[in-house]
Amino acid sequence: MSASARRGQAFTETVIFLPVFLIVLFGIIWIVQSSVVNERLQFAVRYSGLISSQASPYSAWSLYSLYENTEYPNAAMATHTCGAPSTNVLANASPFPGPTSDPFWQPVSTGVPACTPATVTMTGAPFVQPAIFSESISALSAAAAIPSYLTSVNPSLSSPQLLSATQKFFTAPDMKTMLACYGDLEAAVQQSLQGQGDTGNPPPTPLPLYPTGQVLNAACPSP
Numbered sequence: 001m002s003a004s005a006r007r008g009q010a011f012t013e014t015v016i017f018l019p020v021f022l023i024v025l026f027g028i029i030w031i032v033q034s035s036v037v038n039e040r041l042q043f044a045v046r047y048s049g050l051i052s053s054q055a056s057p058y059s060a061w062s063l064y065s066l067y068e069n070t071e072y073p074n075a076a077m078a079t080h081t082c083g084a085p086s087t088n089v090l091a092n093a094s095p096f097p098g099p100t101s102d103p104f105w106q107p108v109s110t111g112v113p114a115c116t117p118a119t120v121t122m123t124g125a126p127f128v129q130p131a132i133f134s135e136s137i138s139a140l141s142a143a144a145a146i147p148s149y150l151t152s153v154n155p156s157l158s159s160p161q162l163l164s165a166t167q168k169f170f171t172a173p174d175m176k177t178m179l180a181c182y183g184d185l186e187a188a189v190q191q192s193l194q195g196q197g198d199t200g201n202p203p204p205t206p207l208p209l210y211p212t213g214q215v216l217n218a219a220c221p222s223p
Contacts, residue, residue: 023153026147030146030150033104034163036105037090037106037144037163038163040089041141041142042167044113044138044140045138045167046167047085047096048113049167052081052136053136053169081117082116084115084138086113087110087113090106090107090110107142107143107160107163108144108145109142110140114137114139115136119133119135119177120170121133132173132177132178133170133171133172133173134170134171134172135168136168136169139165141162141165142162145160146159146160146161147159
C-alpha cells in the first residue's frame, strides 16, 4: 500500500472514530459532574440529620427538665427540632470550610430543602413493648445540566437532570416526648418529684429549645 493510501486510510479512521471518542469522553465528564452534585446532596442531608439529632443534656434529659415538664407542662404534646439541609453545601461553602466550588461543579438550580420531624413506634424484637423514637426526614433536590450534544445523541435524556437525596434519622426521644406519650410514667415522676398535694413550688423558667431551627409539633404514635 502506498504512503498516500495509508494517509487516506488513517484520515478516514480518524473521521469515523474521533467523534465517537469525544462523545464518550464528554459523557464521562458529565457523569462525574452529576456524581459530584449527587454526593453533595448526600452531604447536605447528612448534615441536616446531624444538627437535628443534637441535644443538650441540660434541656433534654436533666433533672431540671424532668421537673419542669412534669410539674408545669407547657404543652400537651412534645416538640421536635428539625434543621433543613443547607443548600450552601452544593457550592462547597458554609457550613463547611473551603473555597467556593467552580460553576461547572454546581447545579443549575436547587429545590426547596425540607426536614420533617415525627415520632415513630418500633415493635418486635428486641423491644418487649412498643418503643418510641424521634424521627427526622431530610430531603433536598438539585438539577444538573446535560450537554446538548449528549441529548442530541440520546433523545431519552432530558436536560436538566433532576437529582435528589432523602434520608431518615432516628434518635432517642426527649423528656417531653416520653412524659407526654406515657401518662403513667409522667404521673410516677411527678409524684416522686413533687409529692402528694404539694403545689407550692414556683414554676421554673422555661428552657430554650436546642438546637435552633424549625420547631413542629410531634404527636405521639399509636402503640
